[in-house]
Amino acid sequence: MAERRATNKYYPPDWDPSQGSVNAYIGQHPLRDRARKLNEGILIVRFELPFSIWCGGCNSLLSTGLRFNAEKKKIGSYYTTP
Numbered sequence: 324m325a326e327r328r329a330t331n332k333y334y335p336p337d338w339d340p341s342q343g344s345v346n347a348y349i350g351q352h353p354l355r356d357r358a359r360k361l362n363e364g365i366l367i368v369r370f371e372l373p374f375s376i377w378c379g380g381c382n383s384l385l386s387t388g389l390r391f392n393a394e395k396k397k398i399g400s401y402y403t404t405p
Contacts, residue, residue: 335348335349354366360394364396364397365394365395365397366394366395366397366402367392367393367394367395368392368393368394368395369390369391369392369393370390370391370392370393371388371389371390372385372386372387372388372389372390373387374387375387
Protein backbone atom coordinates (compact mmCIF):
# COMPACT_ATOMS: atom_id res chain seq x y z
CA MET A 324 0.00 0.00 0.00
CA ALA A 325 2.81 2.43 0.77
CA GLU A 326 4.19 2.25 -2.77
CA ARG A 327 0.90 3.51 -4.18
CA ARG A 328 0.96 6.52 -1.89
CA ALA A 329 4.51 7.36 -2.97
CA THR A 330 3.55 7.77 -6.65
CA ASN A 331 1.16 10.65 -6.03
CA LYS A 332 1.99 13.96 -7.64
CA TYR A 333 1.64 17.43 -6.17
CA TYR A 334 -0.89 19.69 -7.86
CA PRO A 335 -0.85 23.36 -6.81
CA PRO A 336 -4.18 24.51 -5.36
CA ASP A 337 -4.64 27.26 -7.97
CA TRP A 338 -3.89 24.94 -10.93
CA ASP A 339 -6.79 23.94 -13.17
CA PRO A 340 -6.55 21.02 -15.68
CA SER A 341 -8.02 23.26 -18.38
CA GLN A 342 -4.85 25.42 -18.17
CA GLY A 343 -2.69 22.56 -19.52
CA SER A 344 -0.06 20.44 -17.84
CA VAL A 345 1.46 21.23 -14.46
CA ASN A 346 4.87 21.69 -16.12
CA ALA A 347 3.46 24.36 -18.44
CA TYR A 348 1.76 26.02 -15.47
CA ILE A 349 5.01 26.10 -13.44
CA GLY A 350 7.05 27.08 -16.52
CA GLN A 351 9.55 24.22 -16.68
CA HIS A 352 10.36 21.54 -19.24
CA PRO A 353 9.39 17.93 -18.39
CA LEU A 354 13.07 16.88 -18.75
CA ARG A 355 14.07 19.72 -16.36
CA ASP A 356 17.83 20.32 -16.27
CA ARG A 357 18.54 17.75 -18.99
CA ALA A 358 16.75 20.00 -21.50
CA ARG A 359 18.88 23.12 -20.90
CA LYS A 360 20.64 22.76 -24.30
CA LEU A 361 17.66 21.39 -26.21
CA ASN A 362 17.33 24.60 -28.24
CA GLU A 363 20.85 23.90 -29.60
CA GLY A 364 19.80 20.35 -30.56
CA ILE A 365 21.72 18.75 -27.65
CA LEU A 366 20.10 16.31 -25.22
CA ILE A 367 21.98 15.50 -22.00
CA VAL A 368 21.84 11.82 -20.99
CA ARG A 369 23.33 9.86 -18.09
CA PHE A 370 25.28 6.66 -18.78
CA GLU A 371 26.38 3.92 -16.42
CA LEU A 372 29.11 1.40 -17.21
CA PRO A 373 27.66 -2.14 -17.40
CA PHE A 374 31.06 -3.78 -16.69
CA SER A 375 34.59 -2.85 -15.63
CA ILE A 376 36.94 -1.50 -18.30
CA TRP A 377 40.49 -0.17 -18.54
CA CYS A 378 40.95 3.41 -19.77
CA GLY A 379 43.14 3.49 -22.85
CA GLY A 380 44.32 7.04 -22.15
CA CYS A 381 45.35 7.02 -18.49
CA ASN A 382 45.50 3.22 -17.99
CA SER A 383 43.22 3.25 -14.93
CA LEU A 384 40.42 0.85 -14.05
CA LEU A 385 36.83 2.15 -14.42
CA SER A 386 34.57 -0.09 -12.35
CA THR A 387 31.04 -1.30 -12.96
CA GLY A 388 28.34 1.26 -12.17
CA LEU A 389 30.45 4.35 -12.84
CA ARG A 390 28.12 7.10 -14.05
CA PHE A 391 28.91 9.99 -16.33
CA ASN A 392 27.03 12.57 -18.39
CA ALA A 393 27.05 12.72 -22.17
CA GLU A 394 25.61 15.10 -24.74
CA LYS A 395 23.66 13.69 -27.65
CA LYS A 396 23.46 15.97 -30.67
CA LYS A 397 20.55 15.88 -33.05
CA ILE A 398 21.56 15.14 -36.63
CA GLY A 399 18.60 14.95 -38.95
CA SER A 400 15.87 13.13 -37.05
CA TYR A 401 18.25 11.07 -34.88
CA TYR A 402 20.34 11.71 -31.76
CA THR A 403 24.01 10.69 -31.80
CA THR A 404 27.05 11.05 -29.58
CA PRO A 405 30.07 12.83 -31.12
